[in-house]
Amino acid sequence: MNIHEYQGKRLFREAGVAVLDGRHCTSVNDAVEAYDALGSKVVAVKSQIHAGGRGKGILYSPENRDLVMEGGVKIAFSREEVETYAQKILGNILVTKQTGEEGKLVRHLYVESGCDIAHEYYLAMLVDREEKSVLIMASTEGGMDIEEVAENHPDAIHKVWVDAHAGLMPFQTRNLGASLGLSGASLKSFSKMLPKLYHVFISNDCSMVEINPLVKTSDDQIIALDAKVGFDSNAEFRHNASWDEMRDMSEEEETEIRASEAGLSYVKLDGNIGCLVNGAGLAMATMDVIQLYGGEPANFLDVGGGANEEQVTTAFSIILEDPNVKGILVNIFGGIMRCDIIARGVIAAVENLGLEVPLVVRLAGTNVDQGKEILASSTLNIHPADDLASGAQRIVELIGGVN
Amino acid sequence: MSVWINEDAKVIVQGITGNQGQFHSTKMAEYGTNIVGGCTPGKGGQTVDLGVKEVPVWDSVQDAIVETNADASIVYVPPPFAAGAIMEAAEAFDRIKGEGVIVCITEGIPTLDMVKAVAYVSDRPGVRLIGPNCPGIITPGENGGAKLGIMPGHIHAKGRIGIVSKSGTLTYEAVAQTMSIGEGQSTCIGIGGDPVNGTGFIDCLAAFETDPQTEAIVMIGEIGGTAEEEAAAWAKENVTKPIVGFVAGATAPPGKRMGHAGAIISGGKGTAAEKFAAFEAAGIHIARDPSVIGTVLKQALQESGLL
Secondary structure, eight states: OBOOHHHHHHHHHHHTOOOOOEEEESSHHHHHHHHHHHOOSSEEEEEEOSSSOOTTOEEEOTTTOOEEEEOSEEEESSHHHHHHHHHHHTTSEEEOTTTOTTOEEOOEEEEEEOOOEEEEEEEEEEEETTTTEEEEEEESOTTSOHHHHHHHOGGGEEEEEEBTTTBSOHHHHHHHHHHTTOOHHHHHHHHHHHHHHHHHHHHTTEEEEEEEEEEEETTSOEEEOOOEEEEOGGGGGGSHHHHHHHOOGGGSOHHHHHHHHTTOEEEEOSSSEEEEESSHHHHHHHHHHHHHTTOOBOEEEEOOTTOOHHHHHHHHHHHHHSTTOOEEEEEEEESSSOHHHHHHHHHHHHHHHTOOSOEEEEEEETTHHHHHHHHHHSOSOEEEESSHHHHHHHHHHHTTSOO | OOSSSOTTOEEEEETTTSHHHHHHHHHHHHHTOEEEEEEOTTOTTOEEEOSSOEEEEESSHHHHHHHHOOSEEEEOOOHHHHHHHHHHHHHHHHHHTSOEEEEEOOSOOOHHHHHHHHHHHHTSTTEEEEOSSSOEEEEEOSSSEEEEESSOGGGOOEEEEEEEESOSHHHHHHHHHHHHTTOOEEEEEEOOSSSSOSSOHHHHHHHHHHOTTOOEEEEEEESSSSHHHHHHHHHHHHOOSOEEEEEEOTTOOTTOOOSSTTOOOBTTBSOHHHHHHHHHHTTOEEOSSGGGHHHHHHHHHHHTTOO
8 A cells, every 4th residue: 555745754754754844735725825834935846646756747637638737746936836836736637657648636735845955865665575674775866766776877776684683773874874975964864864764664564665865955964855655555454543544545446446345356457358266376377378379368356265156246247347358267276265156156147247248267176077067057158168278268269369 | 205294294273263274274184184283372271173083272382382292383373463473383393393394374464574473483494484375385195195274185196296386276277287297296385475475486496306206396486576586596506307487477567466465566577577587597497378387397307308
């Protein structure tokens, strides 16, 4: 789960990580009032969406996709400029390199005081899967795309790994700061900030904290000018109330939310063959094999290890909401889940939903013979398949062949 | 021989009185797994009926190991308490026996809990953790065998193929593929799909390489991280037995989590294409479609003079 910059900065501020004074706004009027309240001559007017690259993004009108403004983050020098920028940002679509072409509707703004920047840095915390520990990465190349920096100047990225038992050690903080070229007051400011940021990461069960840029001001203070914060959804049970309050449902795919409420894992894709599979690995493999035989998967859908008839019906209805779906491949390898139960679930779902597109069902594993018998004895138009490859080939044929 | 878990390994179940714990313990016992007891805090002294037998429950893993001299523990404890359960077992095995295998099936454990638990286990070199978020480990025997997990036992047979995989049902698919060419399995290990886990691909490859029963290996990866690439590079230098490899997620879009917490292409890293390329560079026999794992394995066995 991701949160907005203004929410991330609130977490920073509460933990004592220095940020500039700012206001969260949802209207042009809010933005103008924020400017007055901040009392800063220069302010930044920042689009709040769950995607990076906002500064270099482009705003379009949602009605006719006309270009409204270049740049989703603007520096304003007056009340009037704040008003103009807020008008051009709120209610329009921001397209960045991370949003995809469709972009995201901007509903929130953050108006933030300006500051005198001496240097920009990059700082991130994440879990390093290979080292199995928290990794802190910093670079002197702030404000840049970190993937480009990693590609072109890997030496400019400095890393420390935090020991799970000892926690972040003062020498690690000092060394990381020094590797950024900080000294004196700025190194002191950095060394005070980093343990607090690490505390934010751990106490909120973050999956990522990224600050780009982290800045040194002309008076040697280290300030987080950005806050990209993501939470580990497995830890939701520890943070129910605070995460519910910060969660912005409009940033998430509506069908994905509904699927997850039904205990299903669903991701929409661009193809036309719907997939219903048990197990994440097998669900991915099913998509891959569809493509291998010339089709395009319309979705990833994992019904999990113990799906019941109701979940199977929900899964079908979610797949069928996608108007691109021209056929469905069901691929179940029964373990805990018995094939006879799945077969009955499929028949019930097809009857309830009045399925009109071709359906191929491949069953294997526990009670496979009973499952196949149940499907064969139904009068519904269900095409059986013995293995994944033949199932994929069959559904590709049935929807009219290779793309 | 087999890997880590012998056919007659003595097993305790953590969370044996819960729904999942009791259901799967019954299935494991039916398969022939030598379940010697379980533990649930506060329920010590009770017994649990596993159909084929009744087993005692202890309050702590320590008591259970002292009483039964268990070789392994399997964890069916819910996510909020699972990392604690792993560490309890690690401490008990280390202190009492100096060794032990912990298999954690639980899905949904917070990543930072696993960072802590994995570090705790690593400090106890005799203790091995498999999982979490995995189907478990199975060593098929002549009559039954040792099944520590949720996989359907009946699809397996004793044989010479070692299987290691990040996935559950896709592992069953690989098992079925070996059976389709008349080959059984030495040990099948599900290492799980979480970003931070215990035993990795390299540990499994190393164990298969030294296990005399294992003559060929099937390795199933998926998108996310670089474990497959590292394992491939390691295998190139260290594994003499033929390996067949598949990676799930060639069609997965970047930045989207595909079911498993760890199955995500982030920052352009962890793609199936990179992993397949690493497999190829290491001389691993590639199956682009899991339905051809059997055929590719047969060819690999023939090329190595094993068929």
